[in-house]
Amino acid sequence: MKKTTAAITAVNGWVPEFRLTNVELEKMVDTTDEWIQTRTGIVERRILQDKTKASSDMGAEAVKGLLKKANIGPEEVDMLICTTVTPDMLFPATANIICEKVGIRNIASFDLNAACSGFLYALTVGARMIESGAYKKVVVVGSDKMSSIVNYTDRTTCVLFGDAAGAILLEPNHEGLGLQDALLKSDGTGKDLLRQKAGGSLNPATVETVMAQEHYITQEGPKVFKFAVTKMADAAEEIMLKHGLKGDDIAWLVPHQANKRIIDATAQRMNLPEDRVMVNIQKYGNTTGATIPLCLWEWEDKLHKGDNLIFAAFGGGFTWGSALVKWAYDPK
Ligand code: UT7
Numbered sequence: 099m100k101k102t103t104a105a106i107t108a109v110n111g112w113v114p115e116f117r118l119t120n121v122e123l124e125k126m127v128d129t130t131d132e133w134i135q136t137r138t139g140i141v142e143r144r145i146l147q148d149k150t151k152a153s154s155d156m157g158a159e160a161v162k163g164l165l166k167k168a169n170i171g172p173e174e175v176d177m178l179i180c181t182t183v184t185p186d187m188l189f190p191a192t193a194n195i196i197c198e199k200v201g202i203r204n205i206a207s208f209d210l211n212a213a214c215s216g217f218l219y220a221l222t223v224g225a226r227m228i229e230s231g232a233y234k235k236v237v238v239v240g241s242d243k244m245s246s247i248v249n250y251t252d253r254t255t256c257v258l259f260g261d262a263a264g265a266i267l268l269e270p271n272h273e274g275l276g277l278q279d280a281l282l283k284s285d286g287t288g289k290d291l292l293r294q295k296a297g298g299s300l301n302p303a304t305v306e307t308v309m310a311q312e313h314y315i316t317q318e319g320p321k322v323f324k325f326a327v328t329k330m331a332d333a334a335e336e337i338m339l340k341h342g343l344k345g346d347d348i349a350w351l352v353p354h355q356a357n358k359r360i361i362d363a364t365a366q367r368m369n370l371p372e373d374r375v376m377v378n379i380q381k382y383g384n385t386t387g388a389t390i391p392l393c394l395w396e397w398e399d400k401l402h403k404g405d406n407l408i409f410a411a412f413g414g415g416f417t418w419g420s421a422l423v424k425w426a427y428d429p430k
Contacts, residue, residue, distance in 0.1 A: 104225035104236070105276030105426035108168035108267040111395030112159040113260075113382060114146040120257070127253035134257045135380075139358025143260025143383030145245045152186040156263035157241035158199035160391075164237065164265045165200070172200050177236040178207040179224050181216030181387040183294070183414070184243045185209055196239060206233075213292070214354050214413025216240060216387040217264075218282065218421055221409070224268045225277040231270075239265040240387030247294055249314035258356070259315070260383035264391025275403070275426040281337050281419050288325060288416030292317045317414075326412040327360050331367035333420035334410040338368060341422055345369030347406055349425070350397065354411035355379035355389040364410055386413070399429045 119142040120131035134140055146156060157180055165172060180193035193207040212219040217240040224236040241263035250256045268276070296312035297303055307313065334351065338344070351370055353361045358379055365375045376393035385392060390409055394401075401407075405425040412418040 100272045100274060102229055102231060103271045103274055103276040104228035104268045105271035106266045106394070106423065107269045107426060108164055109265070109391060109394040109398055110160050110164035110167055111262065111264045111388070111392045112156055112163065113144040113262045113392070114156070116145045116147045117142045118145045123257055126250055127256060129253045129257055138258060139377070139379045140257065140383045141380040144262060146243050146261040152246070153182050153184050153241040153243045153263070154186045154192045154195035154199060156243065156261065157192065157196040157239045157265070160241065160263035160265040161196060161200050161237055161239055164267055168267050170235065172202040175202050175235050175237050176205050177224065177227055177233045178202060178205060179210055179220045179236065179238050180207070181210045181212065181220040181238070181240045182242050183211060183213055183216070183386055184246050188297070192241065212284075212413065212417040213415050214356060214384070214386050214389070215282070215411040215415070215417035215419055216413070217390045218280065218409055218411045218419050219417070221266070221277065221421060222280040222282060228268050228270050234270060236268040237265060238268065239263060240391055242386035242388055244315070244384070244386055247313065247315045249311055252314065254319055255315055255317055258384050260385050262382055262385035262388040262392055264388040264395055266391055266394065271426060275424045278422040278424055279337060279341065280421040281333055283329070283333065283419050284415050284417045286415065288322070288414070291321050292414035323357065323360070325416055326356060327363045329416070329418045330354070330360055330410050330412040331364045333418055334364050334408050335367050337408065337420040337422050343406065348408055349374065349405035350401070350407045351375045352390055352393050352407050352409045354413065355382065355393070356384045356412065360412070368408065401425045401429070403428050
């Protein structure tokens with residue numbers, strides 16, 4: 099029998115209804131629709147307006163829909179990994195709360211934080227669990243309520259982020275489909291350039307940290323851009339070279355959606371035309387852990403068994419990487 103690989107056998111996404119458009123943002127901060135579109139590619143983003151709902155609620159919706167699509171019950175899932183930078187609270191893990199909301203009990207569930215590369219990391223961890231033979235149905239869910247940490251008076255960040263969740267199911271495969279390889283990297287020298295400064299053990303929440311607005315996301319955009327634009331393209335190129343793949347061999351690039359210009363640079367390096375690159379940043383902005391599964395969800399009908407997909411991401415930390423995935427099923 100061929101060795102066991104971990105295939106993505108179902109995908110699902112969930113986005114809140116409310117659309118925060120660039121035109122609306124023009125009324126909130128000193129910005130323009132033109133600036134946002136030309137610098138980032140974003141036109142609107144979704145916001146979870148219900149103050150009683152959190153990342154776990156979006157994640158739970160994504161997972162419920164996923165199980166329905168896969169036609170399996172919650173009792174069949176044996177591991178759930180949630181990647182998020184906006185957990186409901188520091189602990190317990192949002193993964194545990196999602197399980198509770200979906201009716202999944204007595205399984206291994208935990209959060210994984212690798213910022214905007216979180217989905218790539220969680221996919222890899224989940225796949226290795228399947229390959230080990232110890233787990234048969236692993237759910238990986240990326241869910242971020244970015245609006246909970248965005249400062250809507252800071253034009254350098256508030257235009258970038260949106261709220262969403264995306265989920266995939268991983269199952270054993272014996273045809274060689276699914277995750278083929280992943281290159282995961284990090285460099286902690288970037289730790290101060292993109293972060294939420296307060297709320298952790300270094301700067302616990304105090305009146306002072308709140309007054310100083312340190313519970314919001316801050317980013318030194320141009321410095322992060324410089325790193326992101328090279329590292330994401332490097333990672334995509336490295337995995338192609340490692341596997342002897344040329345642009346023509348790749349059906350789709352599935353990139354993290356932080357900036358259209360970063361996505362374009364990565365596609366160019368891979369020698370891929372625009373029509374083989376998944377881009378939905380214009381509709382959702384940067385949804386951190388959810389960007390890659392949201393793309394898979396939207397493009398699911400165009401994916402065919404055996405297609406080579408390259409996933410690529412870059413995020414705070416810094417973290418970055420790429421994955422080579424052979425798609426496991428035809429449009430249903
Ligand atoms: O997903 C995690 C990883 N994150 C990323 O990959 C994000 C990487 N960074 C970026 O995508 C870009 O750096 C941004 C989109 C954040 C910013 O674009 P930029 O082309 O790097 O612009 P900039 O920060 O250099 O700003 C250019 C100008 C500045 O004004 P001056 O100094 O030239 O007068 C900014 O103050 O644009 C100004 N600016 C704005 N103007 C209108 C910054 N934000 C805005 C805004 N509206 N929202």
